[in-house]
Amino acid sequence: MRSLAVIVLLAATPLAPSFDIHTFRLIDIAIAAEDVSSKDAFDAAKELGTADAWNAFLEIYPTGFYANLAHGYLKKLGSDAPKPAQAKKQVSAKKAPATGGAPLGPNVSLAGKRLFPDDSPWHQDISEAPIDANSEAILARIGMDKPLRADFGPEWEGKPVGIPYVVVGADQKRVPVTFTYADESDAGPYPVPQDAPIEGGPNGDGDRHILVLDRDSSQLWELFNAFPDGNGGWKADSGAIWNLKENQVRPAGWTSADAAGLPILPGLVRYDEVVEKGAVEHAMRFTLAKSRRAYVPPASHWASKLNDEDLPPMGMRVRLKADYDTSGFGPEAKVILEALKKYGMILADNGSDNFISGAPDDRWDVDALRQLMRVTTKDLEIIEMTDMVIDERSK
Structure with missing residues (x-):
């Protein structure tokens, strides 16, 4: 029924190259009314098989796996033209992330809000997830005495410390x-x-x-x-x-702007979360010096020539042990450590060992962040890694 509703709409709506606001609104209303997913809309566009249908699909779902496939179909039709220059704001049937109303500018406060839908893997509570059978071996390979570090802070020597946005x-x-x-x-x-x-x-x-x-x-x-x-x-x-209105995974084997094929900003530790809200409610991005030629979804890409089983794959998720006592830490470090117990951190790139990524802010207290170094690899555990993708050719 959902696909049929979209097919009727796409077939009935006169789609001109300009894609006027009336057309956008008709599509939005139909999708909202039928709770149509990106896959439903993709299947409907595929059944029609016209350039107009694919372009209509891309105006509603401009990014993600199905958008990439849609561009492929348009290329086969010889009609993969750039998107209209004046695309209109759209209404999503899904719960939109709370980014509207945020101030403009570099590293502004997002009021402690997380960016993906509530059911995103980044927001999954992994505090009771089973431990991976190879957890101890991988952690030993990293080095049990390696400290946890905040790879963010105030400006230093005129350069931002962290990943700005x-x-x-x-x-x-x-x-x-x-x-x-x-x-x-x-x-x-x-x-x-x-x-x-x-x-x-x-x-x-x-x-x-x-x-x-x-x-x-x-x-x-x-x-x-x-x-x-x-x-x-x-x-x-x-x-x-x-x-940010829906959960997405890059096509298998694809990178992103990050080695693991993951988004970056949703995994950064931000000042507005830690200090203003007092809670980080998502998994955090982190790096390790060596990784395996493998990845665990939602990661989609590896960044290594090595395939040792005791090396960490991209997308590996690590948490702080539940019984680790955080009572002796200052408020900033404690917020981050408690989030590590509940949401953990996801390996997203090769870099320095146990470096947690965050956004720069001149208000960060360096001494408060240094408290994280009291935590070492031996205080962590790797949650069970299912559906791992391994490059069999490298064995």
Whole structure:
């Protein structure tokens, strides 16, 4: 019934290349009324098989796995043109993330709100999840005495410490982005301001992530190793667009702006969560020096040539042991540690061991964050890793 409703709508609505606001509203109303999922709409567009149907689908579901497939079908039809320049704000049938009303600018407060729907894997309570059979071996390989560290804080030597982000509105100009790994990146244009904050600063030589949160469309635009191209656009190694209104997984084997194929901003520790709200209610992003040529969903990509069974795969989820006493920690560290018990942290990239990622903020108390170093690998445990994808060729 859901697919039929969408088919009727797509067939009956006169779709012109301009996609006027009336057309958008008709599609929104039909989807809301029938509780149509992205898969339902995809199946309906596929059954019609026309460029108009695929373009209508992409206006409602511009990102994610089914959007990538839709672009493939459009290419077969010879009609994979850029999206309309003046796409209208849409109404989702699903519960939208609470990004509307956020102030604009770099690293602004998001009022302690998490970004994906409530049923996102990032929000899963893993405090009682079973421990992986290989947990001790993997942790020993990392090093049982390696401390936990906050890879974020106030500015240091003129550079942001952490991964910055910027919040923009619907009127932010979209500019072209050229990708080194275009086959695994979401095509632009991207709404990246010319003065967007870059990880490591404008002259940084690290990962140079750029994270752009569009508060009006609830979309997240992320770039890895980004540089201005000198013509008003950007060049980057890879990029991903995330629709925060629904849960998504990249196609198998695809990277994102992060090595594991995951979004970055939803896993960052932010000042507005830790200090203003007093609670981090999602899993946190973290790094390790060595990883395995494997990944655990929702990760979709590995970043290693090694396949030792006692090396951690991308997407591995780690938690702080339930009986670890946090009573002697200051409020900032305690908030983070209690979140590690409930939501854990997800391996997202190769980097320094046990470094938790966060957003920079000049209000961070460095001494308070250093308390995290009292926690070491021996205080952690890896939750059971199911559906692990391993590169069999590397065995």
